[in-house]
Amino acid sequence: xxxxxxxxxxxxxxxxxxxxxxxxxxxxxxxxxxxxxxxxxxxxxxxxxxxxxxxxxxxxxxxxxxxxxxxxxxxxxxxxxxxxxxx
Ligand SMILES: [Zn+2]
Numbered sequence: 809x810x811x812x813x814x815x816x817x818x819x820x821x822x823x824x825x826x827x828x829x830x831x832x833x834x835x836x837x838x839x840x841x842x843x844x845x846x847x848x849x850x851x852x853x854x855x856x857x858x859x860x861x862x863x864x865x866x867x868x869x870x871x872x873x874x875x876x877x878x879x880x881x882x883x884x885x886x887x888x889x890x891x892x893x894x895x
Contacts, residue, residue, distance in 0.1 A: 853878035857887050 851864040860880055867878035868885045872892065879885040 855880045855884055857884040 852861045853864045853867050854861055855867070856877055857879060862878065862880045864878065867880065868882060870877045870879065870885055870888060877888060879888065
């Protein structure tokens with residue numbers, strides 16, 4: 809009788825270890841993914857045409873008179889260039 813209890817305990821322990829192993833496998837991959845996509849150090853720049861803020865690495869750049877202007881899309885960039893031409 810005692811031998812069977814020990815055997816069942818060992819069996820449950822093994823099942824528990826297997827479950828923990830797969831839980832840990834499921835936990836590690838999304839954590840890595842979150843770290844990669846975390847914004848944190850991203851620099852936000854302003855689009856002068858539509859007054860929205862965009863991450864610097866995603867923004868379109870245009871250098872005019874030594875100043876760098878940022879745009880959310882090529883449409884905003886074109887609008888900026890055309891308005892500059894008028895003046
Ligand atoms: Zn814009």
